[in-house]
Structure formats: structure tokens, C-alpha cells
Amino acid sequence: VETTVASAEAANPDPAQQSRQRLVNDYLQRGDALHSSGRYEEAAEAYLNAHQLDRGNWHALAGRNRAVRRHVPRWHFEMMHDDERAELYEKALRQVVSADKLVLDIGTGSGLLAMMAARAGAGQVVACEGQAMVADVARKIVKTAGFADKVTVVPKMSTVMEIGQDLDRRADVLVTETVDCGLLGEGILATIAHAREHLLADGAVIVPARARVLAGLIESPELFRKNHVGELYGFDLSGFNELASMEYFDSRLRRHEHRMLTEPFDVFNFDFYRDGPEGKRTELTLKPTVDGTCHAVVFWFELELVAGIELTNSPEHPNTHWKQAIQCLTEPVRLTRGQPVPVDVRHDGLHIHFTVGGSTQTSGAQG
Numbered sequence: 001v002e003t004t005v006a007s008a009e010a011a012n013p014d015p016a017q018q019s020r021q022r023l024v025n026d027y028l029q030r031g032d033a034l035h036s037s038g039r040y041e042e043a044a045e046a047y048l049n050a051h052q053l054d055r056g057n058w059h060a061l062a063g064r065n066r067a068v069r070r071h072v073p074r075w076h077f078e079m080m081h082d083d084e085r086a087e088l089y090e091k092a093l094r095q096v097v098s099a100d101k102l103v104l105d106i107g108t109g110s111g112l113l114a115m116m117a118a119r120a121g122a123g124q125v126v127a128c129e130g131q132a133m134v135a136d137v138a139r140k141i142v143k144t145a146g147f148a149d150k151v152t153v154v155p156k157m158s159t160v161m162e163i164g165q166d167l168d169r170r171a172d173v174l175v176t177e178t179v180d181c182g183l184l185g186e187g188i189l190a191t192i193a194h195a196r197e198h199l200l201a202d203g204a205v206i207v208p209a210r211a212r213v214l215a216g217l218i219e220s221p222e223l224f225r226k227n228h229v230g231e232l233y234g235f236d237l238s239g240f241n242e243l244a245s246m247e248y249f250d251s252r253l254r255r256h257e258h259r260m261l262t263e264p265f266d267v268f269n270f271d272f273y274r275d276g277p278e279g280k281r282t283e284l285t286l287k288p289t290v291d292g293t294c295h296a297v298v299f300w301f302e303l304e305l306v307a308g309i310e311l312t313n314s315p316e317h318p319n320t321h322w323k324q325a326i327q328c329l330t331e332p333v334r335l336t337r338g339q340p341v342p343v344d345v346r347h348d349g350l351h352i353h354f355t356v357g358g359s360t361q362t363s364g365a366q367g
């Protein structure tokens with residue numbers, strides 16, 4: 001950085017410019033140090049300050065982007081473009097919102113659902129967002145859209161909000177879209193349970209109301225390879241499998257060669273008016289519809305926003321931004337048509353996990 005300062009001074013003898021350049025370099029150094037110590041929001045701010053003083057500064061631009069990425073996943077964009085998701089949420093909001101209602105939007109992101117609630121005629125909307133950088137942007141969007149008198153953005157996790165401080169009173173309507181491809185991964189169960197207890201009025205409407213998780217066993221060496229390795233290039237690399245993931249990942253099932261080995265089956269039902277994040281386990285027995293080798297489980301949800309309005313990321317629904325949740329098995333399991341196979345499913349409030357064919361899963365064919 002000293003070299004940068006020195007060369008900048010040499011290139012630009014104007015004292016005002018030099019002190020400005022020093023300030024830019026101070027911000028950049030501060031940004032680098034904050035980023036290294038994991039303080040990404042502050043790092044992003046420092047880089048932004050540098051960029052405002054020196055618009056063409058690549059270090060500032062790239063540094064801010066790197067820091068923002070730590071807090072703001074890129075999927076926000078794809079999600080906002082999911083017009084079915086947006087249309088169905090808006091349709092649901094129109095059914096439950098009116099001028100006498102206080103609406104709480106948990107996890108407002110861009111402010112989209114909060115503005116939809118205001119557009120649908122809500123008296124007041126409080127929109128909280130746990131990521132400060134996202135909340136900051138939401139506030140600007142709401143203001144530019146002309147909804148600042150109706151929508152208040154609170155830069156907090158819902159779980160630290162307080163009545164009297166962040167909300168004048170308990171809310172009449174809760175709307176939230178804190179759902180990942182596997183339904184629970186963004187913590188919707190704990191978030192809604194907390195809101196019911198601390199932030200919502202008796203009889204408040206909750207959008208979404210319910211959800212159902214469905215799954216299917218699949219044969220797909222292609223998907224299995226995403227989490228498993230064997231012999232390659234003359235080397236046995238299978239030792240790497242001890243680092244394989246137990247968790248699901250998102251993928252569009254139809255983009256990968258696969259065969260469904262079972263009919264879709266029900267896994268869990270959730271009632272957001274009652275359920276909390278306590279873990280659950282269910283033991284199922286399935287009858288495969290064809291012979292095959294099971295490499296993975298595909299699962300998806302049906303999300304009932306209000307009665308009659310449902311969103312899904314099922315494999316038959318090709319355009320959903322959520323894609324499907326895929327969990328690879330530790331080892332492939334050989335299945336025979338009509339022969340019962342035990343499937344143990346558990347969730348810990350955040351993740352759904354499947355064990356197929358007993359706990360050892362060593363009986364299957366390789367690959």
C-alpha cells in the first residue's frame with residue numbers, strides 16, 4: 001500500500017488529491033483488515049467509502065463485492081425473478097390484509113412481500129431483515145417505491161424484536177418466505193414459533209399456513225458423483241468419501257439422468273400455527289416400483305400459503321427457483337420391485353435427513 005501511496009503522490013502532486021488518495025488507502029487497508037478478521041459488514045462499508053472517494057478503484061470495488069458475498073447470497077436475484085412465487089404470495093396477501101391490519105414480514109430481503117402487503121391495503125407493515133446490508137437496501141427500495149409511510153424496515157432478526165420497540169403492538173398478519181429447497185434450512189419452524197409466542201396477536205393469520213414434504217428414491221450415478229468418488233485416473237480416491245456431505249443440496253432433477261424407483265411418498269407435515277423446531281423422526285416402509293440401485297433421495301415441499309394457494313418445488317415444476325433438494329446416500333442400495341425397503345427420516349428443526357435400507361447401507365452395488 002505504501003508503494004501505491006508513493007506512486008500516487010508522484011503521479012499527482014496536488015496536495016488535496018494526495019490527502020484524498022491517502023484517505024482512500026486508509027479505507028482500503030481498513031477494509032482488508034476487517035475482512036481478514038471476519039467483520040464483513042464493516043469491511044464492505046470501508047471499501048464503499050474508498051470507492052466513493054475514488055470511483056475507478058478496483059481494489060475498493062472487488063473488496064466490497066467479496067465482503068457483501070459473505071452475507072448476501074446470489075440466489076436472492078433468482079428468487080426475486082420467480083414470478084410464480086411472487087404472484088402466489090401477493091394473491092395470498094390480498095386475501096388476508098386490510099386497512100386495520102398490522103402486518104409483520106419476517107426476512108423481508110428486498111422488501112418485496114412487505115410492499116405487496118402495503119399495496120394490498122395493509123394499514124401498517126413492519127418488515128424485519130437480519131442482514132444489515134440487505135435491510136439497508138430494502139429501506140431505500142421501500143422509500144423509492146413511495147411506501148415509506150406504510151412500511152418500516154427493521155434491521156434485526158425477528159428473534160430479537162420487541163413489542164413497544166420494533167412493533168407498536170402484536171401483529172395481526174405474519175408473512176414470511178424463509179424457506180430453502182429442503183423447506184426447513186432457513187429456520188422457518190423456530191422463526192414462526194418465536195413470532196407466535198412474542199410478536200403475534202391471538203388469532204393472527206400466518207402465511208404460509210402449512211407445508212408438506214414429499215420425496216422419492218432415485219437411481220442416478222450422475223447425481224451420486226456429486227458427493228462420492230472412487231477409482232479415477234488409475235488411483236483409488238475413495239478415501240475422500242469420508243469428507244462427503246450428509247446434507248442435501250439443491251439441483252434441478254430433470255437436468256440429470258435419473259430413474260424414479262418409488263412413487264412420491266409423504267415425509268412430514270408441518271402446521272405453522274402449531275409446530276415448533278423440535279426434531280422429529282419417522283420410519284417408513286416403501287415398495288419400489290422397479291428394480292434398481294438407489295443413489296439418492298429427491299425431496300420437495302408443497303407450501304400452503306392460505307387455503308387454496310400453494311407453492312411447490314416438485315420435480316414436475318420445472319421453473320421453480322428453489323429447484324429440488326437432493327441427498328446422496330453414503331453407499332448405493334440395491335432395490336427390488338415390490339420388496340419392502342425401510343426408510344428412516346429425521347429432522348432437527350433445520351435439516352431433513354434420510355437413511356435408506358437400514359443403518360449400514362453396505363449391501364448395495366458400487367457406483
Ligand SMILES: C[S@@+](CC[C@H](N)C(=O)[O-])C[C@H]1O[C@@H](n2cnc3c(N)ncnc32)[C@H](O)[C@@H]1O
Nearest residue numbers: 107108109112128129130131157158177178191
Ligand atoms: C428467502 S429470502 C426472502 C426475501 C423476501 N421476503 C422475498 O420473498 O423476496 C429470506 C430473507 O430472510 C432473512 N431472514 C431469515 N430469517 C430471518 C429472521 N428470523 N429474521 C429476520 N430476517 C431473516 C434472510 O437474511 C433473507 O434475506
